[in-house]
Amino acid sequence: MKSTRELYWDDIEREHERAEKKQDQIYQVNEIVSSLSAREKELFQLKYVALLSNAECAQKMGIKEGTVKSMSQRIREKIDRYFEMIIRSYHFFETL
Template structure:
């Protein structure tokens, strides 16, 4: 059993390296004026634009690798503890009771995961709902700072807990929680009529 666990850990480490390599091709770059100075909005916040240098193959690989990471992490946790992977208390409180017993690998993801799974689909073949979702996610990401965008990906794409995200980013869990709240506040302001995405 110990040998199998070590094999899973090795596989997981390699999968995360591959995933991170692709993820770095999608980032925010500062918007600059003709003089080369970074543009700021009326509130004094720096303006960024989303840059996506991924190829169609990168996008397909990212989806496959992300699914493999999720499955491997779940299998590894089960091998080590014999139990399903638990959620943080705050995460669990935001999941309906009838869904809390579902395997972590099968839990329905928020719009962001749906977007990631369908982003390689030609725009003309997307439903109106998917096109609107794509636009919303792109606009939302443009509102986030570099660190906020990184956390947004870690929580919603890689499905990390606050503690795991804090460790990955090299910051305190408290900082992750406050940053998560800032992200949520920005998204709440983005949507009109009280429409919100539940991120955390």
């Protein structure tokens, strides 16, 4: 059975690991957003941060809802490509 001190340090270690993971996730989101055009960044903020609907995004941006949908698809594709690159890099370094 672990002592109170050991349990305390286990909690500290888990919290540190969570903080590192969160920091990595923030870095990844910033990397992805930096690859977007100005209009894509605006849509990303409205749709994925402010959680507006496609219709609301279209109204705020002064564009058609169909344009929001196609831009959203392009954003998702850029996100997918980013993580595919990360996975390929991971597998590359794993083989070294």
